[in-house]
Amino acid sequence: MSRCQNVSRREFLKFAGFAGSGLMLGALVPGWRPVMAQTAGLPGELNLFISIGSDDRVHIVCHRSEMGQGIRTGLPQVAADELMADWNKVRVVQGMANEAYGSQNTDGSRSVRHFYQTMREMGASARSMLEQAAAERWQVPVSEVQARDHQIWHDKSGCSLRFGQLAEAAAQLSPPDKEQLTFKSRKDFAYIGKGLKIVDMQAILTGQAKFGIDMTLPDMLYASIERAPVLGAGLVSLDDKQAREVKGVVDVIQMPAQTIPVGFTSLPGVAVLATNTWAAMQGRKRLAISWQDSAHGQHDSASYLKTLTDRVVTKGRVIRSVGDAYSAMMNAVDTHSATYTVPYLIHAPMEPPAALARFKDGEMEIWACTQTPQATQNTVAQQLGIDKSKVKVHVTLLGGGFGRKSKPDFSVEAAFLAKETGKPVKVTWSREDEIQHGFYHAISAQYYEAGMDDTGRVTSWVQRTAFPSISWTFNGTAEEPSDGELSLGFGDLPFALDNLSCETQKAEAHLRIGWLRSVSNIQHGFAIGSFVDELAHKLNREPRQMWLELLGSDRLVNPKPEGFEYTNYGDPLEQHPIDTARLKKVLNLVAEKAGVEESVGQHEGWGISVHRSFVSYVAVASRVRVKDGKLKVLEMHCAADAGTVVNPDRVKSQMEGSMIFGLSLALMGEITLREGKVQQSNYHDYPVLRMPQSPPIHVYLVESDAPPGGVGEPGVPPVAASLTNAIFRAGGKRIRELPVSKHMEV
């Protein structure tokens, strides 16, 4: 949104999810109830995001999905600040799928990064319209009036009017041009930079918050779906007699066949529909199904990983090069090389995917815990042949997302079943479904090699990566990572090197590959963070010193002239450069705060790592104890520079969460496949971190005037290496193959 739009009341209500039956469901959410009551009156719609009621209530639309990052608080907080509204009078309205908002795809750590400015403009524009309305009412020049404390003041005369008294008049005005907007200066911020409590706190603490899995409609059916165990396998035969005999089971329906590319479409399977979830699950157990063989039926993750590790030791396709890495390597006095691997991973958000759909009078209405309402709308429209304008998508709260819920396949399932049955249908994935039929973080191998001269200076560097690409999911042909994936901590290597070769190797996909919190930064952050530590050890340097040497002078790195189409998380390098000074700053900060160079107890060690991702900079230090083959993580420190911060408490909580998410995957995360089937099924064999394994965590935020960077993901990439480096320093072994639980008790 580059400019405020004045939208009609009807349009606003439609966007916000008030129209027709949406009201009924929305009203179930207590936080939303006052909004419903108010909009029955006549709110003044000042722009797409802001509306003010005559009772002074300000409604601000949050068009991004809330999954724990606090965005339903953060974005409205920005708009309310510029508006000079009283936060207690602000109500947040969740936006439905609508392209008018701009992107609603809540992934890539983009919400504040890409909408901070928009929300400021929306707030400033609404304020300007209220000021204009007041000036007209008082017949004074607009330059003499100003907003303060939810009112417009004419200080000369001492007159003031509440926002609510001006809302209707202001709504008649055209919004100002962007060029005419005035913004608050940083020192005047009332909410930006403050740790406001999340708007959903009360609802969460009292069990009233509504997630996708909680949605209900009268007469709805509950569905549980048995999906093909191997990607690409179709159904051969089905006997559903016993399933239909289960009390509560109403129907059994075959899901559509698989298309290639798989994209976001639903998986083939058999749905059991019942009057409650339990009956649907029981019925499903009694289905007798035989499945076809599939081309992916031979996929074995262990032998596949072996193939990848074999490939990365040989020269691949060069994506970025400086000098002549190979002849410099030949001339090196000493060399060091290592191969690192990370297994397949899955998201395991506490709320599994779930969606409710209703098909009525040619219109499909969906309520889902989706990170991407617009892709939900598009995919449902395409797969079911419904006009897009007839697909409405409501966004509920998400019980965690981590990338899983930006794939709308589960909403497609609900929509398909609603269309088939003519009844509202809620599809609830079981934990087993979530773990066995997801979009997986790619299994990978990375090879790093450095050549040194006789002073120990690194003179040559070769790095290779191989992993099945997310692109395959969408084109069915890709056999190498895309530039976008290689931009995640690989082709953007920020080291000062005279000779460098960055290469990729081939890797075919055998299951749906997707993105998981920080995506291929996971494997690249682990590999680079480990390799620097290995070099430090070999060259007898403090790890921090090794990093500083490799990072070189303070400068902005641009990989493009060196042949790499760097994507920089969708942002221009001028706005968000790769700044080695900022990397060094977080590294030094964490090293000093944690005291990583001080002595530690017996069997203990510190490990550090630093990584730039999603245009933010994060360094992590971990202290561990390794004794009798058993690991204990004693403490973690995290220094983050995410540019301008809107809600420091939520940024801290994202960093804490990222430490724990990173620990979880490094310690125990592993999905394996045999004969094309995922071997894990629930939290007993896909364990995630629990409280006794969770160390004290200290977060330090760097104060910065830089534009906002990402927050939800950048904490994750440095964690694994900080941990395995600490294990090595504590006298444990050098772990190059994740997870750590393969090597010691965690």
Next chain:
Amino acid sequence: MIQFNLNGKDVSVDAEADMPLLWVLRDLLDMTGTKYGCGMALCGACTVHVDGQAQRSCTMPVSQVAKKQVKTIEGLGVDASHPVQQAWAQHDVPQCGYCQAGQIMSAVALLEKNPKPTDSDIDEFMQGNICRCGTYPRIKAAIKTAAGKMGEGS
């Protein structure tokens, strides 16, 4: 018909005897504050109190709560005034919030049994409750704050 007391009110439900309490609460009684996370007593999202004891409702057949007192998050404090809820707000514990009903019900049960838990008491009691968002450090801090407050009250 199976009868039990739910948050102070007598209810009777027409459910199969082996249907887990979780689904009775969620699907038959429309009490969706109690969450599904694993269905195998592995994650704690479904924690409720049965006669004052923390129980995983996903593996508890509804027949086992016949004539018993069941308390869910909805019965804890509708205005979020319970000391545990207040401590949760004070420490800004929730991220997505999905696991928090289970966490809170476990924490309340812990503190009712052990008003002054040590770190390892907390670890041990709370290890059955997963939070994928990673709110553990704040949960721990909030339990200690709540312990102080509940101590004052008694």
